[in-house]
Amino acid sequence: MTDPHHTHDIAPDSDALAALEARAYAAFDQGQLQQASALFGELAGHAPHVSYLHYMRGLAHKYLRDWPASLQHNLHAQALQPQLDEGAAWNAGIAATALGDWAEARRQWAHCGITLPEGDGPVERDFGMIGVRLNPWGDGETVFARRIDVVRARLLNVPLPESGHRLFDIVLHDGAKTGERALDDGVVPVFNALQILERSDHxxxxxxxxxxxxxxxxxxxxxxxxxxxxxxxxxxxxxxxxxxxxxxxxxxxxxxxxxxxxxxxxxxxxxxxxxxxxxxxxxxxxxxxxxxxxxxxxxxxxxxxxCPACEETAPEDGTVWWRDVTDVQDEDEDAGADDASA
Missing domain, CATH: 3.30.70 (Alpha-Beta Plaits)
Known part of the structure; x- marks a missing residue:
């Protein structure tokens, strides 16, 4: 979940800081996530009270799949906000789930108004069917899955071996919808898979x-x-x-x-x-x-x-893979592209 770009909360009288903030957002928008995190961190050193700088660092580390740092920065962003920052709560919940910190994940989902079964361990509940884009930084094969958690799902299709995924893998997925797929008489949302949490034996x-x-x-x-x-x-x-x-x-x-x-x-x-x-x-x-x-x-x-042996892939630096597929398609169509693939 991304935030609109802010350019007015940091020392508006400082052209140098405004330029630094522009560089930070430009690095993020170009997929240079380590650089973006470092620049937002530098800005936070000048304005530690500005919550969205910490949020943006947490967002960059989410897409880096650096879960401890993502959780840390999103919790920091929340602490600076008098009211609920839903984006930071979602991203903190994703990071906590990736780390198996179920108490923190449950706290974040409660902040978002999501009702969960009682307990203090992993969430186990039927949240319905979804589509999941495997390796969204690559070919982006989409398969169907059943959500067992707010951001965990069990794959129900047999993925292509090249994806590095397997039938019944439990994957961590993002919270932002990136498209839709037809299923039976309706449609289901599609989410980007972030990584495999539990490897299937199939x-x-x-x-x-x-x-x-x-x-x-x-x-x-x-x-x-x-x-x-x-x-x-x-x-x-x-x-x-x-x-x-x-x-x-x-x-x-x-x-x-x-x-x-x-x-x-x-x-x-x-x-x-x-x-x-x-x-x-x-x-x-x-x-x-x-x-x-x-x-x-x-x-x-x-x-x-x-039975080809294939491993899960990882995103390369400079790849902007997290954007809504429909947004990318719209831009491709505006540019006159012949092929706007999902």
Whole structure:
């Protein structure tokens, strides 16, 4: 949560301090967060009573994911305000949650008027479905998740391995909405994921299969087996990306693809070659699931099962990744951009 830029509370008779404040905001707006924090700190040395300087330092450290410093500066900002500073309270609550300081997190959510179950440990409650942008400083893959806390959510999709995330990871997410996604008959807000708090034991397996019909796929997705968390049809949900090519699994694109000719003959627009994302505790469970499925129906096959090892990424200095996606799209459209991606 950001604050409007202030340029009038610090020694208005001092051109040098006004210029310093302008530099601090410019550094922040350019994603130079360490520099911005240092400049706001220098300003706070001249005007320690000005709360928004401490707030801005806390905000910079939130986007740096430096949680102890973010909590410290946001608490300092609150102490200087006679009334509730909701932005500082939200950011302090996020930082406290990241640090596992549940007493402080609960205090901050109470300040924001959020009713929580009684207790003194982690918050465990169903706050509903949301979308979460994983690695918003990178490709920004969006998956669905269920909030179990004000700013914690459990991932319910199988993320692409390249994201470094897994099915059932519990992630910390920001408090500011950055977009919306359709879900069932409505829409849910999308929030930026900040980091993984609890790593799931369900690794991501990529399976390239031959599936004669939608009914065959339904059978596979409905199958239950110990160690299998969820089977997701990435062919339907990840349209622009050919994962077979990216993983080196050979096939033919275009009109000469015999598999596509078979699709048209047997199942209208059905694509026989399909890519699955499978969240599972081990490869043996995936192999057994697919072997049982192949044995139970004609025309079914498995071309490859991959399990690439990928790590969670981190933002690079100078990347302004936290802005509302719709704001970025509006600016791109105003500039005549051909592609305003989310």
């Amino acid at each position: 690794r991501t397996f990529v399976a390239f299969i031959r599936c004669p019909s939608a009914d065959d796929l339904d059978t596979l997705q409905a199958a239950e087996l110990p160690g299998i968390g969820y089977v997701e049809d990435w062919t339907a949900s990840i349209v622009p990306l050919c994962l077979r090519c990216s993983y080196g699994v050979g096939h033919v694109h275009g009109d000469g693809d015999s598999a596509h000719e078979d699709d048209a003959a047997s199942n209208d627009d059905w694509q026989i070659e399909r890519t699955l994302g499978i969240g599972a505790q081990g490869k043996a469970a995936v192999e057994r699931l697919l072997a049982d499925w192949v044995a139970a129906g004609p025309g079914r096959g498995v071309d490859a099962i991959e």
